Amino acid sequence: MELYQYLVNKYGYDEPILTEQLKEELNLNPNTLRQYIKRLSDKGLLTKVQNGIYFIPKKKPMFGSAVLDTDLVIRKKFLEDRDRIIGYKSGTNFANALGLTSQTAAVATIVTNNASAAKREVNIYKKRFIIRKSRVSVNKSNYKLLQVLDLLTNYEQYSEKPLEAVEENILAYLGDVSMSVREVKEYLSAYPTKTKLRVYELGLFDAIARRERVIH
Structure with a gap:
């Protein structure tokens, strides 16, 4: 006991x-x-x-077995390790949260450090999730940028709007991200050329560079 x-x-x-x-x-x-x-x-x-x-179930149900909220399981296993961020939500549902699409995905996509393969499907009770291994190690400082870089990499697949129409949405989402140009270049090196071009097209790189000068 x-x-x-x-x-x-x-x-x-x-x-x-x-x-x-x-x-x-x-x-x-x-x-x-x-x-x-x-x-x-x-x-x-x-x-x-x-x-x-x-x-530990708080209450025992009258019928069947107690079940746990699947979102709690995903958060604990793939998104947060105690006080550290180790993953993030990606794909269509992230695009929807940014207002880039009206679509939602029944099978959510999670990108995480805690992945044993490049891509696999996990089932918690009867709910399915796609788990992808992160391109670079995810942490509290970089997860928002990595979410956006993943989105830009497969932009046509997730968004119903042209890139220039969502520039403000993306820049606003990254408004509290504080990162050096060197760090951004390091993360960009893990992504294809089309992603890098879209970063420059959005003015994302310039925005972070200006932010770095203000901070220092």
Whole structure:
């Protein structure tokens, strides 16, 4: 029960618990942790989402098993690692959030550091997600820029509007991004030529360069 109380204090109820992170936090042998988790699961104190992902249900449903919000699982496993950002939402749904399209995708796309392959599909309960490996390491400082660079790389696929019509939307989204020209060039080097040309066409590079001079 000591582990259970630790989990309640650390994670609370209805929050994803990743056994991989838990193993690091407690410095436990994987087999020992697996036994502890199984005991708690057998007692109904922990509910399994899928291998390596559990949660403590706040309420037991009258029928069936307790389920966890899939967005919480995605956030914990692919978007945030404790206090670090490790991924971002991409594709059609990101374009929709920027006002570039009225379309939405039933299968959301996530780009993350925590990907074992260039592209794979994961299922959480019955909801599908496309998981892509990031071109460069994602962090709190660069994720917005990388979102935009991904968008520009496949712009025709995601947007219903010409590039010049959405310039203000994109620049506004990047309004709080503070980055040096050297860093932007480094990230751009991971993208194709057409992406770089669109960055210059948008005035994105010049905007960041001006921002760098103001900061310094």
